[in-house]
Amino acid sequence: xxxxxxxxxxxxxxxxxxxxxxxxxxxxxxxxxxxxxxxxxxxxxxxxxxxxxxxxxxxxxxxxxxxxxxxxxxxxxxxxxxxxxxxxxxxxxxxxxxxxxxxxxxxxxxxxxxxxxxxxxxxxxxxxxxxxxxxxxxxxxxxxxxxxxxxxxxxxxxxxxxxxxxxxxxxxxxxxxxxxxxxxxxxxxxxxxxxxxxxxxxxxxxxx
Amino acid sequence: xxxxxxxxxxxxxxxxxxxxxxxxxxxxxxxxxxxxxxxxxxxxxxxxxxxxxxxxxxxxxxxxxxxxxxxxxxxxxxxxxxxxxxxxxxxxxxxxxxxxxxxxxxxxxxxxxxxxxxxxxxxxxxxxxxxxxxxxxxxxxxxxxxxxxxxxxxxxxxxxxxxxxxxxxxxxxxxxxxxxxxxxxxxxxxxxxxxxxxxxxxxxxxxx
DNA sequence: GCCGTTACTGGACATTTGTACAGTAATCGG
DNA sequence: CCGATTACTGTACAAATGTCCAGTAACGGC
Numbered sequence: 001x002x003x004x005x006x007x008x009x010x011x012x013x014x015x016x017x018x019x020x021x022x023x024x025x026x027x028x029x030x031x032x033x034x035x036x037x038x039x040x041x042x043x044x045x046x047x048x049x050x051x052x053x054x055x056x057x058x059x060x061x062x063x064x065x066x067x068x069x070x071x072x073x074x075x076x077x078x079x080x081x082x083x084x085x086x087x088x089x090x091x092x093x094x095x096x097x098x099x100x101x102x103x104x105x106x107x108x109x110x111x112x113x114x115x116x117x118x119x120x121x122x123x124x125x126x127x128x129x130x131x132x133x134x135x136x137x138x139x140x141x142x143x144x145x146x147x148x149x150x151x152x153x154x155x156x157x158x159x160x161x162x163x164x165x166x167x168x169x170x171x172x173x174x175x176x177x178x179x180x181x182x183x184x185x186x187x188x189x190x191x192x193x194x195x196x197x198x199x200x201x202x203x204x205x206x207x208x
Numbered sequence: 209x210x211x212x213x214x215x216x217x218x219x220x221x222x223x224x225x226x227x228x229x230x231x232x233x234x235x236x237x238x239x240x241x242x243x244x245x246x247x248x249x250x251x252x253x254x255x256x257x258x259x260x261x262x263x264x265x266x267x268x269x270x271x272x273x274x275x276x277x278x279x280x281x282x283x284x285x286x287x288x289x290x291x292x293x294x295x296x297x298x299x300x301x302x303x304x305x306x307x308x309x310x311x312x313x314x315x316x317x318x319x320x321x322x323x324x325x326x327x328x329x330x331x332x333x334x335x336x337x338x339x340x341x342x343x344x345x346x347x348x349x350x351x352x353x354x355x356x357x358x359x360x361x362x363x364x365x366x367x368x369x370x371x372x373x374x375x376x377x378x379x380x381x382x383x384x385x386x387x388x389x390x391x392x393x394x395x396x397x398x399x400x401x402x403x404x405x406x407x408x409x410x411x412x413x414x415x416x
Numbered sequence: 417g418c419c420g421t422t423a424c425t426g427g428a429c430a431t432t433t434g435t436a437c438a439g440t441a442a443t444c445g446g
Numbered sequence: 447c448c449g450a451t452t453a454c455t456g457t458a459c460a461a462a463t464g465t466c467c468a469g470t471a472a473c474g475g476c
Contacts, residue, residue, distance in 0.1 A: 005452070020288070023227075023275040024267070027433060039455045044435070046453085059232070063271035063433055063462065067231045072291045072313050080228070081289065081315055083280045105280050107289055109315040112349075114414050135343040135413070141320075154415070205343070205411035206322050207362070213422070235463060247425050252465070254423085271432065271463055 004053055011035070011046040012055055016068045025066040079109040084143060086123045106141065106204065113143060113202045120146040121201070124157060124164065131155070131166050133181030140205045142166060144198035150176075159195035160188070166200065212261055219243070219254040220263055224276045233274040287317040292351060294331045314349065314412065321351060321410045328354040329409070332365060332372065339363070339374050341389030348413045350374060352406035367403035368396070374408065 004012065014034055019025045026034070031043035047066060050056040057076065059065035070078065084106045103125075110117050126140040134155065136142070144157045150169040157164050158178055167178035167188065178188040212220065222242055227233045234242070239251035255274060258264035265284065267273035278286065292314045311333075318325050334348040342363065344350070352365045358377040365372050366386055375386035375396065386396040 007453070019231075023284075024233075024270070024273050027271070028435090029433070037454070039457090040434085041436085041456085042454050049452090058434095061434060061461070062232070063235070064273075065232050065434095070291065072293065076231075079313075079315060083278065085280065104319075105287075105317075106320045107287060107315075107317040108320075108412075109313075111312075112314045112316075112412065112414065132343065135340065135345040135348075137343040140343075199415075201415045203411070203413035204316075204320065206320065207407075207409045215423070236465090237463070245424070247427085248464085249426085249466085250424050257422090266464095269431070269464055273464095 004050060004055060008046055008049055008053075008055075011043070012050055012068065015047075015056070015066055019066075019068060025064050025068075027064055079111050080117050081107050082110045082113060082115065082117065082119075082121060083107055084121050084123050086125065086141065088125055106143070108143075108202075108204075115145055115201055119148075122146070122198070123204070124166075126166060128165070130180040130182050130185045131168075133183075134168065136166060136181070136203060137205065139208065140203055142200045143202040143204065145201045146198040148199055150196060150199045155200040157197040157200065159197055164197055169196070169199075212258060212263060216254055216257055216261075216263075219251070220258055220276065223264070223274055227274075227276060233272050233276075235272055287319050288325050289315050290318045290321060290323065290325065290327075290329060291315055292329050292331050294333065294349065296333050314351070316351075316410075316412075323353055323409055327356075330354070330406070331412070332374075334374060336373070338388040338390050338393045339376075341391075342376065344374060344389070344411060345413065347416065348411055350408045351410040351412065353409045354406040356407055358404060358407045363408040365405040365408065367405055372405055377404070377407075 011031060014031065015025050028040045028043050028047065031047070032038075032040050035043070037043055047056060047058065051058055054074070055069055057067045057069055067076070069076070086103045086106060088103050106123055113121075115121055122144055124142045124144055126136055126138060126142050129138055136155070142155075142157065150156045152169065152171045154169045155166055156169040156178070158167055158169075160178075168181055170177055170179055176194055178194075180187065219239060222239065223233050236251045236255065237248045239255070240246075240248050243251070245251055255264060255266065259266055262282070263277055265275045265277055275284070277284070294311045294314060296311050314331055321329075323329055330352055332350045332352055334344055334346060334350055337346055344363070350363070350365065358364045360377065360379045362377045363374055364377040364386070366375050366377075368386075376389055378385055378387055384402055386402075388395065
């Protein structure tokens with residue numbers, strides 16, 4: 001009673017693939033057409049069986065309302081996912097959100113990131129070894145949130161000499177200064193014009 | 209001509225919210241009903257305008273086929289997203305995919321992770337500082353893929369004394385052994401029964 | 417004033433769609 | 447042999463749905 005038949009799994013997989021590729025799920029007759037059924041009732045019966053087995057949810061009498069049930073979220077409450085553009089090097093000033101200069105995107109749920117869905121967030125490829133003391137390596141992807149106030153100890157993306165680098169943000173006698181987390185790099189004297197591009201809220205590393 | 213009207217943005221936002229929350233987009237008459245329109249044509253005109261402005265895509269004569277266009281992926285080819293369960297501590301043996309013992313999930317696109325959508329992948333909260341030399345800190349989330357052959361130098365999740373720990377996988381004279389990336393921890397002699405739970409394919413760190 | 421745009425009302429029509437009922441055939445376990 | 451399950455065919459109907467045509471009203475720019 002719990003698991004579906006082979007045929008039912010095929011129907012389920014068809015609905016799932018359509019949902020993923022086109023965003024809309026097929027109608028009863030489209031399912032029938034795909035499998036060569038001459039009667040809509042054939043597909044109807046399969047959908048009903050899948051619904052009873054908890055693998056599918058449909059709103060009654062609503063067109064194309066079938067939704068495959070994610071085993072991880074049976075309640076249907078899927079977390080919000082943020083689309084974060086990757087900038088190899090941030091241009092001077094504020095990176096435009098719809099810019100074409102990005103090198104792809106990372107998609108990740110906002111809960112893991114700990115950001116608000118409305119946040120202006122972007123990602124940066126880390127270059128160099130100035131932050132190895134804090135576990136930030138060359139090639140890592142730093143997820144940076146723009147427009148929030150850095151706290152002391154935060155890792156921030158700062159604009160220095162026209163280039164963006166990651167540094168630790170610290171306060172000394174009420175004045176902010178930046179520190180590299182590597183003994184081979186010098187601390188940065190407090191600058192008059194400290195351009196903080198954003199605060200690192202997450203880090204993503206991919207196996208090489 | 210490029211940007212939408214205030215009213216059109218409202219309609220777009222309504223469609224987007226419904227798509228995100230329920231998976232299905234509203235019908236023309238449901239849009240009309242939500243905004244209090246007495247005629248379906250009012251909503252129809254808005255949808256048509258949004259379509260012409262590239263903010264919406266609909267399949268002709270198909271029920272509930274409206275799909276909001278993601279500015280990051282105007283072509284509509286959204287990357288596949290993996291749902292990765294988080295295990296605080298892996299139980300002995302193979303973690304079941306649909307287990308209730310997980311502590312939430314991470315959702316992230318498979319391209320960033322570099323895994324196949326079919327891969328058996330899970331995440332582990334890193335405890336301790338045995339891998340700080342490789343930039344893996346306490347509290348990090350290690351994304352581990354099960355069932356692939358580790359290469360020398362890979363970070364692996366290994367079962368030692370009934371507990372799972374991250375170590376660097378190395379070969380010495382044809383025999384595998386494990387190394388901790390912290391001088392305060394000893395290397396592990398090659399064990400007869402080396403239980404490799406999986407290979408770390410990615411790392412996710414969240415700001416504390 | 418006049419024209420174009422935006423934002424609707426009101427009514428209508430052809431399809432699409434979910435759903436239901438009746439029936440057939442194959443398979444499998446007892 | 448028989449009942450249950452699975453997997454369909456065939457037909458039908460009411461509701462949902464996309465689409466179209468004919469208007470009306472407000473508003474802003476020239």
